[in-house]
Amino acid sequence: MKKDIRSFGYDELKTEMEHMGEKPFRSKQIYEWLHVKLADRFEEMTNLSLKLRERLEAEYIILPVQMEERQISKLDGTNKFLFRLHDGNMIESVLMKYKHGNSVCISSQAGCRMGCAFCASTIGGLKRNLAPSEMLGQIYQIQKITGERVSNVVVMGTGEPLDNYDNFVKFVRMLTDEHGLHISQRNVTVSTCGIVPNMLRLADEGFQITLALSLHGSTQEKRRRLMPVANKYDLSEVLAACDSYFAKTGRRVTFEYSLVHGVNDRDEDARELTAVLKPRNCHLNLIPVNPVREREFVRPSRENALNFKNKLEKSGINVTIRREMGSDIDGACGQLRRRYAEEEDSMDRI
Ligand code: SAH
Numbered sequence: 028m029k030k031d032i033r034s035f036g037y038d039e040l041k042t043e044m045e046h047m048g049e050k051p052f053r054s055k056q057i058y059e060w061l062h063v064k065l066a067d068r069f070e071e072m073t074n075l076s077l078k079l080r081e082r083l084e085a086e087y088i089i090l091p092v093q094m095e096e097r098q099i100s101k102l103d104g105t106n107k108f109l110f111r112l113h114d115g116n117m118i119e120s121v122l123m124k125y126k127h128g129n130s131v132c133i134s135s136q137a138g139c140r141m142g143c144a145f146c147a148s149t150i151g152g153l154k155r156n157l158a159p160s161e162m163l164g165q166i167y168q169i170q171k172i173t174g175e176r177v178s179n180v181v182v183m184g185t186g187e188p189l190d191n192y193d194n195f196v197k198f199v200r201m202l203t204d205e206h207g208l209h210i211s212q213r214n215v216t217v218s219t220c221g222i223v224p225n226m227l228r229l230a231d232e233g234f235q236i237t238l239a240l241s242l243h244g245s246t247q248e249k250r251r252r253l254m255p256v257a258n259k260y261d262l263s264e265v266l267a268a269c270d271s272y273f274a275k276t277g278r279r280v281t282f283e284y285s286l287v288h289g290v291n292d293r294d295e296d297a298r299e300l301t302a303v304l305k306p307r308n309c310h311l312n313l314i315p316v317n318p319v320r321e322r323e324f325v326r327p328s329r330e331n332a333l334n335f336k337n338k339l340e341k342s343g344i345n346v347t348i349r350r351e352m353g354s355d356i357d358g359a360c361g362q363l364r365r366r367y368a369e370e371e372d373s374m375d376r377i
Contacts, residue, residue, distance in 0.1 A: 032087035033061050033160030036197065037206045047082065055206075061089070062207035065167045088113075092164030094172060096363070098356035105353030106173060109363050112137065112161060116154050119364045120165040120184055123352045128178035128214075133165045135195055136186025141220050142255040143241075145285060147319040147365045148185040156191040162198040166208070180210060183218040183239070185364060189225040196232060212236050218283060223260040226268040230275040238272045239281040239312070240265065244291055245299035253291070266303065273308065280307070285314045286332055288325040297338040304344050311339060311346040319362070 035043055037058055044054035056074055060066040067089055069080045095117065096109040106122040116137035123130045137154035139146070166177050180202060182188045188195040195217070203212045212235040219226060220241045229238065244250030247262040257265075269280045282304060286292045304311060313336055315326045327335070332348055339346045356363075 029086060029088040031090050031158050031160050032057075032083070033089055033163065034158050034194075034197070036201055037204055049079065053079065057083070058206055062163070062167075062201070062204075065171055067091070090158060090160050090164065092118075092161055092168050094168060096367075097172070098353075098363070100353040100356050102355050103352055105356065106169070107353060107356050107363050108165070108169060108172075109367060110165060110168065112157075114155075117364050117367055118157070118161075118165070118185060120169060121353065122169050122173060122175065122177075124175070125179075129175050130179035130181060131166050131169055131177045132181045132183050133162055134184035134186050135162060135182050135188040135191050139186050140190070141187050143220060143243075144253045145287060145316055145319060145322055145324045147321070147362055150319075150321055150365065151368055153186075153190075156194055157186070159194050159198040159201055162194070163201060163207075166202070177208070178210065179214040179216075181216045181218065181239075183216070187220055187222065188217050189219045189222040189229070192225045192228065196229075199232075199234060199236060216281070220254055220256045221260055221265040221268075222256065223264050223268045226265075227271060230268075230272040235276065235278060237278055237281060238269070238276075239283055240269055242282045242284050242300075242303075245296050245303055249291060249296070249299075253287075266307075269309075270307070279309055281310045281312055283312050283314060285316045286327050286335060287316045288327040288331065290324070292327045292331055292335050294338070297335055301339055301342040301344060304339070305342060309345065311344055312349050313346060314349045315351070317362070319365075 040058050041051060041054040057072065060072045066072060069083045072080055091113050093111045094108055095111045098107040104124045108120045110118050110120065112118065118134040118137055120134060121132040134157065136156050138151050139149040140153035142149050166180060170177055199215060201207055202210050203215065216237040216239055218239040218241060243253050247257065250262055251257040272278065273280055313332060315332050316324050318324060318326055336346050336348055
Protein backbone atom coordinates (compact mmCIF):
# COMPACT_ATOMS: atom_id res chain seq x y z
CA MET A 28 0.00 0.00 0.00
CA LYS A 29 1.35 3.40 -0.96
CA LYS A 30 1.39 5.96 1.83
CA ASP A 31 -0.98 8.93 1.77
CA ILE A 32 1.63 11.69 1.51
CA ARG A 33 -0.75 14.64 1.92
CA SER A 34 -1.76 13.39 5.37
CA PHE A 35 1.75 13.80 6.80
CA GLY A 36 2.11 16.89 8.98
CA TYR A 37 5.05 19.22 8.39
CA ASP A 38 7.31 17.58 10.97
CA GLU A 39 6.17 14.08 10.09
CA LEU A 40 7.06 14.61 6.45
CA LYS A 41 10.49 15.78 7.53
CA THR A 42 11.02 12.52 9.42
CA GLU A 43 9.76 10.50 6.42
CA MET A 44 12.18 12.22 4.09
CA GLU A 45 15.07 11.83 6.52
CA HIS A 46 14.35 8.10 6.54
CA MET A 47 14.61 8.17 2.75
CA GLY A 48 18.00 9.79 3.13
CA GLU A 49 16.85 13.13 1.76
CA LYS A 50 18.01 16.54 2.98
CA PRO A 51 15.57 18.46 5.23
CA PHE A 52 14.96 21.19 2.64
CA ARG A 53 13.53 18.58 0.26
CA SER A 54 10.76 17.90 2.71
CA LYS A 55 10.05 21.62 2.87
CA GLN A 56 9.80 21.78 -0.91
CA ILE A 57 7.49 18.79 -1.09
CA TYR A 58 5.27 20.14 1.68
CA GLU A 59 4.99 23.41 -0.21
CA TRP A 60 4.05 21.62 -3.43
CA LEU A 61 1.35 19.67 -1.62
CA HIS A 62 -0.10 22.35 0.65
CA VAL A 63 0.65 25.74 -0.93
CA LYS A 64 1.04 25.16 -4.64
CA LEU A 65 -1.60 22.43 -4.37
CA ALA A 66 0.05 20.02 -6.78
CA ASP A 67 -1.90 16.84 -7.51
CA ARG A 68 0.92 14.92 -9.16
CA PHE A 69 4.56 14.31 -8.31
CA GLU A 70 5.58 15.19 -11.86
CA GLU A 71 4.52 18.79 -11.21
CA MET A 72 7.24 19.08 -8.56
CA THR A 73 9.80 20.36 -11.00
CA ASN A 74 12.40 21.52 -8.48
CA LEU A 75 12.90 17.91 -7.34
CA SER A 76 15.20 15.56 -9.22
CA LEU A 77 13.57 13.07 -11.53
CA LYS A 78 15.01 10.31 -9.38
CA LEU A 79 13.37 11.64 -6.23
CA ARG A 80 10.05 12.14 -8.00
CA GLU A 81 10.19 8.52 -9.14
CA ARG A 82 10.95 7.33 -5.63
CA LEU A 83 8.05 9.33 -4.28
CA GLU A 84 5.78 7.97 -6.97
CA ALA A 85 6.76 4.40 -6.04
CA GLU A 86 6.14 4.75 -2.31
CA TYR A 87 3.50 7.45 -1.92
CA ILE A 88 0.18 8.49 -3.33
CA ILE A 89 -1.45 11.92 -3.49
CA LEU A 90 -4.99 10.78 -2.78
CA PRO A 91 -7.34 12.20 -5.39
CA VAL A 92 -10.35 14.37 -4.62
CA GLN A 93 -11.72 14.51 -8.11
CA MET A 94 -14.55 16.83 -9.14
CA GLU A 95 -17.46 14.85 -10.55
CA GLU A 96 -20.05 17.60 -10.68
CA ARG A 97 -20.29 21.33 -9.99
CA GLN A 98 -23.42 23.41 -9.58
CA ILE A 99 -23.46 27.19 -9.39
CA SER A 100 -26.37 29.05 -7.85
CA LYS A 101 -27.80 31.85 -9.97
CA LEU A 102 -29.22 33.42 -6.81
CA ASP A 103 -26.12 33.93 -4.69
CA GLY A 104 -23.13 32.40 -6.47
CA THR A 105 -22.93 29.43 -4.09
CA ASN A 106 -20.98 26.55 -5.63
CA LYS A 107 -21.70 22.91 -4.82
CA PHE A 108 -19.18 20.24 -5.62
CA LEU A 109 -19.49 16.50 -5.80
CA PHE A 110 -16.06 14.87 -5.44
CA ARG A 111 -15.04 11.31 -6.15
CA LEU A 112 -12.46 9.65 -3.87
CA HIS A 113 -9.91 7.00 -4.89
CA ASP A 114 -12.20 4.14 -3.89
CA GLY A 115 -15.27 5.52 -5.65
CA ASN A 116 -16.91 7.03 -2.56
CA MET A 117 -18.56 10.38 -3.20
CA ILE A 118 -18.53 13.41 -0.94
CA GLU A 119 -19.86 16.91 -1.30
CA SER A 120 -18.57 20.34 -0.39
CA VAL A 121 -19.97 23.84 -0.74
CA LEU A 122 -18.36 27.22 -1.43
CA MET A 123 -20.32 30.18 -0.09
CA LYS A 124 -19.35 33.73 -0.92
CA TYR A 125 -19.94 36.31 1.78
CA LYS A 126 -18.95 39.96 2.04
CA HIS A 127 -16.38 39.04 4.69
CA GLY A 128 -14.77 36.30 2.60
CA ASN A 129 -15.23 32.87 1.12
CA SER A 130 -16.41 30.04 3.29
CA VAL A 131 -16.17 26.35 2.44
CA CYS A 132 -18.31 23.65 4.04
CA ILE A 133 -16.55 20.28 3.95
CA SER A 134 -17.43 16.68 4.67
CA SER A 135 -15.58 14.69 7.33
CA GLN A 136 -16.86 11.20 6.49
CA ALA A 137 -18.33 9.40 3.50
CA GLY A 138 -21.83 8.89 4.88
CA CYS A 139 -22.64 9.02 8.58
CA ARG A 140 -23.79 6.60 11.29
CA MET A 141 -25.42 9.09 13.65
CA GLY A 142 -28.93 8.62 12.30
CA CYS A 143 -30.41 12.10 12.91
CA ALA A 144 -34.04 11.98 11.83
CA PHE A 145 -34.04 14.90 9.38
CA CYS A 146 -30.62 14.44 7.80
CA ALA A 147 -30.00 13.10 4.29
CA SER A 148 -26.36 12.23 4.90
CA THR A 149 -27.12 9.38 7.28
CA ILE A 150 -29.61 7.55 5.07
CA GLY A 151 -27.08 5.17 3.50
CA GLY A 152 -25.09 4.79 6.74
CA LEU A 153 -21.37 5.32 7.19
CA LYS A 154 -19.11 4.23 4.34
CA ARG A 155 -15.80 5.29 5.86
CA ASN A 156 -13.80 8.02 7.56
CA LEU A 157 -12.01 10.61 5.47
CA ALA A 158 -8.25 10.97 5.78
CA PRO A 159 -6.86 14.40 6.72
CA SER A 160 -5.70 14.74 3.11
CA GLU A 161 -9.24 14.19 1.87
CA MET A 162 -10.62 16.92 4.11
CA LEU A 163 -7.85 19.29 3.02
CA GLY A 164 -8.28 18.14 -0.58
CA GLN A 165 -11.84 19.47 -0.74
CA ILE A 166 -10.61 22.97 0.11
CA TYR A 167 -7.55 22.72 -2.14
CA GLN A 168 -9.63 21.60 -5.13
CA ILE A 169 -12.18 24.35 -4.60
CA GLN A 170 -9.41 26.96 -4.54
CA LYS A 171 -7.86 25.50 -7.68
CA ILE A 172 -11.11 25.13 -9.59
CA THR A 173 -12.61 28.51 -8.74
CA GLY A 174 -9.45 30.59 -8.29
CA GLU A 175 -11.04 31.95 -5.11
CA ARG A 176 -9.17 32.18 -1.83
CA VAL A 177 -10.85 30.39 1.04
CA SER A 178 -10.76 32.22 4.37
CA ASN A 179 -13.33 30.31 6.43
CA VAL A 180 -13.92 26.60 6.82
CA VAL A 181 -16.91 24.95 8.43
CA VAL A 182 -16.94 21.21 9.04
CA MET A 183 -20.69 20.83 8.58
CA GLY A 184 -20.95 18.65 5.51
CA THR A 185 -21.58 14.92 5.49
CA GLY A 186 -20.34 13.02 8.52
CA GLU A 187 -19.72 13.52 12.21
CA PRO A 188 -16.24 15.05 12.62
CA LEU A 189 -15.91 13.92 16.23
CA ASP A 190 -16.63 10.35 15.11
CA ASN A 191 -13.42 10.69 13.05
CA TYR A 192 -11.56 12.44 15.82
CA ASP A 193 -7.86 11.86 15.13
CA ASN A 194 -8.10 12.63 11.43
CA PHE A 195 -10.19 15.70 12.14
CA VAL A 196 -7.72 17.08 14.69
CA LYS A 197 -4.84 16.49 12.33
CA PHE A 198 -6.76 18.22 9.56
CA VAL A 199 -7.22 21.31 11.75
CA ARG A 200 -3.50 21.38 12.58
CA MET A 201 -2.51 21.12 8.93
CA LEU A 202 -5.12 23.58 7.65
CA THR A 203 -3.97 26.23 10.09
CA ASP A 204 -0.23 25.41 9.91
CA GLU A 205 1.93 28.32 8.77
CA HIS A 206 3.56 26.05 6.18
CA GLY A 207 0.23 25.33 4.49
CA LEU A 208 -2.84 27.44 3.70
CA HIS A 209 -2.42 28.96 7.16
CA ILE A 210 -6.10 29.64 7.72
CA SER A 211 -6.78 31.27 11.08
CA GLN A 212 -8.17 28.86 13.68
CA ARG A 213 -10.74 31.50 14.55
CA ASN A 214 -12.12 31.05 11.05
CA VAL A 215 -12.68 27.32 11.48
CA THR A 216 -15.93 25.91 12.88
CA VAL A 217 -16.67 22.30 13.73
CA SER A 218 -20.21 21.09 14.16
CA THR A 219 -21.00 18.05 16.28
CA CYS A 220 -24.13 16.16 17.18
CA GLY A 221 -22.67 15.91 20.70
CA ILE A 222 -20.15 13.12 21.24
CA VAL A 223 -19.31 14.14 24.75
CA PRO A 224 -15.92 12.46 25.41
CA ASN A 225 -14.50 13.88 22.20
CA MET A 226 -15.92 17.34 22.88
CA LEU A 227 -13.98 17.23 26.15
CA ARG A 228 -10.82 16.09 24.37
CA LEU A 229 -11.22 18.86 21.80
CA ALA A 230 -11.35 21.44 24.56
CA ASP A 231 -7.85 20.31 25.57
CA GLU A 232 -6.23 20.46 22.11
CA GLY A 233 -5.32 24.12 22.54
CA PHE A 234 -7.30 25.17 19.48
CA GLN A 235 -9.07 28.47 18.92
CA ILE A 236 -11.71 26.99 16.61
CA THR A 237 -15.43 27.51 17.12
CA LEU A 238 -17.48 24.61 18.42
CA ALA A 239 -21.04 24.34 17.14
CA LEU A 240 -23.39 21.95 18.88
CA SER A 241 -26.38 20.53 17.03
CA LEU A 242 -29.05 20.91 19.70
CA HIS A 243 -32.37 20.64 17.81
CA GLY A 244 -34.38 19.80 20.91
CA SER A 245 -34.73 21.83 24.07
CA THR A 246 -35.14 18.90 26.46
CA GLN A 247 -33.53 15.49 26.71
CA GLU A 248 -36.74 13.80 25.61
CA LYS A 249 -37.30 16.04 22.58
CA ARG A 250 -33.72 15.80 21.50
CA ARG A 251 -33.83 12.03 21.78
CA ARG A 252 -36.72 11.90 19.32
CA LEU A 253 -34.65 13.58 16.62
CA MET A 254 -31.13 12.44 17.43
CA PRO A 255 -30.28 8.84 18.39
CA VAL A 256 -26.94 10.02 19.82
CA ALA A 257 -28.95 11.57 22.67
CA ASN A 258 -29.66 8.04 23.91
CA LYS A 259 -25.99 7.75 24.66
CA TYR A 260 -25.27 11.22 26.06
CA ASP A 261 -27.80 13.04 28.15
CA LEU A 262 -28.52 16.68 27.34
CA SER A 263 -27.10 17.76 30.69
CA GLU A 264 -23.76 16.08 29.88
CA VAL A 265 -23.67 17.64 26.41
CA LEU A 266 -24.29 21.10 27.83
CA ALA A 267 -21.64 20.58 30.49
CA ALA A 268 -19.18 19.66 27.72
CA CYS A 269 -20.07 22.91 25.89
CA ASP A 270 -19.48 24.87 29.09
CA SER A 271 -16.16 23.19 29.53
CA TYR A 272 -15.18 24.06 25.94
CA PHE A 273 -15.98 27.71 26.59
CA ALA A 274 -14.19 27.72 29.94
CA LYS A 275 -11.03 26.21 28.48
CA THR A 276 -10.84 28.00 25.14
CA GLY A 277 -12.71 31.25 25.78
CA ARG A 278 -14.54 30.56 22.50
CA ARG A 279 -18.26 31.16 22.62
CA VAL A 280 -20.17 28.04 21.59
CA THR A 281 -22.71 28.17 18.77
CA PHE A 282 -25.90 26.16 19.19
CA GLU A 283 -27.60 24.98 16.02
CA TYR A 284 -31.31 24.37 16.03
CA SER A 285 -33.06 23.09 12.91
CA LEU A 286 -36.62 24.39 13.07
CA VAL A 287 -39.10 21.67 12.19
CA HIS A 288 -42.69 22.79 11.88
CA GLY A 289 -44.94 21.41 14.61
CA VAL A 290 -42.07 19.44 16.12
CA ASN A 291 -39.75 21.92 17.81
CA ASP A 292 -40.98 25.39 16.80
CA ARG A 293 -43.84 25.91 19.27
CA ASP A 294 -44.13 28.46 22.10
CA GLU A 295 -43.27 25.81 24.63
CA ASP A 296 -40.08 24.98 22.71
CA ALA A 297 -39.05 28.64 22.61
CA ARG A 298 -39.58 28.87 26.38
CA GLU A 299 -37.57 25.74 27.12
CA LEU A 300 -34.83 26.73 24.72
CA THR A 301 -34.56 30.10 26.41
CA ALA A 302 -34.12 28.37 29.75
CA VAL A 303 -31.26 26.26 28.32
CA LEU A 304 -29.43 29.10 26.62
CA LYS A 305 -30.08 32.06 28.89
CA PRO A 306 -27.39 31.20 31.47
CA ARG A 307 -24.81 30.65 28.72
CA ASN A 308 -22.60 33.02 26.77
CA CYS A 309 -23.48 31.58 23.37
CA HIS A 310 -24.89 32.11 19.94
CA LEU A 311 -28.00 30.41 18.55
CA ASN A 312 -28.25 29.63 14.85
CA LEU A 313 -31.73 28.69 13.67
CA ILE A 314 -31.88 26.58 10.50
CA PRO A 315 -35.35 26.23 8.98
CA VAL A 316 -35.22 22.52 8.17
CA ASN A 317 -34.39 21.60 4.60
CA PRO A 318 -36.97 19.09 3.49
CA VAL A 319 -35.37 15.76 2.60
CA ARG A 320 -37.30 13.64 0.13
CA GLU A 321 -37.09 10.49 2.23
CA ARG A 322 -38.34 12.29 5.35
CA GLU A 323 -41.58 14.00 6.25
CA PHE A 324 -40.31 17.03 8.10
CA VAL A 325 -41.86 20.35 7.20
CA ARG A 326 -40.09 23.69 7.21
CA PRO A 327 -41.83 26.43 9.18
CA SER A 328 -43.01 29.50 7.28
CA ARG A 329 -40.72 32.53 7.24
CA GLU A 330 -43.16 34.21 9.62
CA ASN A 331 -43.09 31.34 12.12
CA ALA A 332 -39.32 31.22 12.04
CA LEU A 333 -39.16 34.98 12.65
CA ASN A 334 -41.62 34.69 15.53
CA PHE A 335 -39.54 31.99 17.11
CA LYS A 336 -36.42 34.11 16.70
CA ASN A 337 -38.10 37.17 18.19
CA LYS A 338 -39.20 35.27 21.27
CA LEU A 339 -35.65 34.21 22.01
CA GLU A 340 -34.23 37.59 21.16
CA LYS A 341 -36.60 39.28 23.60
CA SER A 342 -35.19 37.08 26.34
CA GLY A 343 -31.72 38.34 25.53
CA ILE A 344 -30.47 35.37 23.50
CA ASN A 345 -28.02 36.11 20.71
CA VAL A 346 -29.77 34.56 17.70
CA THR A 347 -29.63 34.48 13.91
CA ILE A 348 -31.59 32.60 11.29
CA ARG A 349 -29.17 30.88 8.96
CA ARG A 350 -29.30 32.58 5.60
CA GLU A 351 -30.25 30.08 2.99
CA MET A 352 -27.60 29.70 0.31
CA GLY A 353 -27.89 28.01 -3.05
CA SER A 354 -31.52 26.99 -2.69
CA ASP A 355 -31.87 26.73 -6.46
CA ILE A 356 -29.20 24.03 -6.68
CA ASP A 357 -29.15 20.76 -4.73
CA GLY A 358 -28.33 23.20 -1.98
CA ALA A 359 -28.98 21.74 1.33
CA CYS A 360 -27.33 19.18 3.49
CA GLY A 361 -26.22 16.15 1.53
CA GLN A 362 -28.79 16.38 -1.23
CA LEU A 363 -26.32 16.28 -4.09
CA ARG A 364 -24.55 13.18 -2.83
CA ARG A 365 -27.92 11.62 -2.06
CA ARG A 366 -29.26 12.27 -5.55
CA TYR A 367 -26.12 10.70 -6.97
CA ALA A 368 -26.57 7.62 -4.75
CA GLU A 369 -30.18 7.31 -5.87
CA GLU A 370 -29.23 7.46 -9.51
CA GLU A 371 -26.67 4.73 -8.91
CA ASP A 372 -29.31 2.63 -7.12
CA SER A 373 -31.81 2.97 -9.92
CA MET A 374 -29.15 2.07 -12.45
CA ASP A 375 -28.33 -1.05 -10.44
CA ARG A 376 -31.90 -2.17 -10.72
CA ILE A 377 -32.06 -1.91 -14.51
N1 SAH B 1 -22.52 15.75 12.22
C1 SAH B 1 -22.36 17.13 12.51
C2 SAH B 1 -22.14 18.02 11.31
C3 SAH B 1 -22.92 17.79 10.07
S1 SAH B 1 -24.51 18.46 9.86
C4 SAH B 1 -23.53 17.63 13.34
O1 SAH B 1 -24.44 16.87 13.58
O2 SAH B 1 -23.49 18.77 13.78
C5 SAH B 1 -24.48 20.19 10.04
C6 SAH B 1 -25.78 20.72 10.60
O3 SAH B 1 -26.87 20.60 9.66
C7 SAH B 1 -26.22 19.99 11.86
O4 SAH B 1 -26.69 20.90 12.80
C8 SAH B 1 -27.33 19.12 11.33
O5 SAH B 1 -28.18 18.70 12.35
C9 SAH B 1 -27.98 20.05 10.34
N2 SAH B 1 -28.86 19.39 9.36
C10 SAH B 1 -28.78 18.16 8.84
N3 SAH B 1 -29.78 17.91 8.00
C11 SAH B 1 -30.55 19.01 7.98
C12 SAH B 1 -31.74 19.38 7.30
N4 SAH B 1 -32.35 18.56 6.47
N5 SAH B 1 -32.23 20.61 7.54
C13 SAH B 1 -31.61 21.48 8.38
N6 SAH B 1 -30.49 21.19 9.04
C14 SAH B 1 -29.96 19.96 8.86
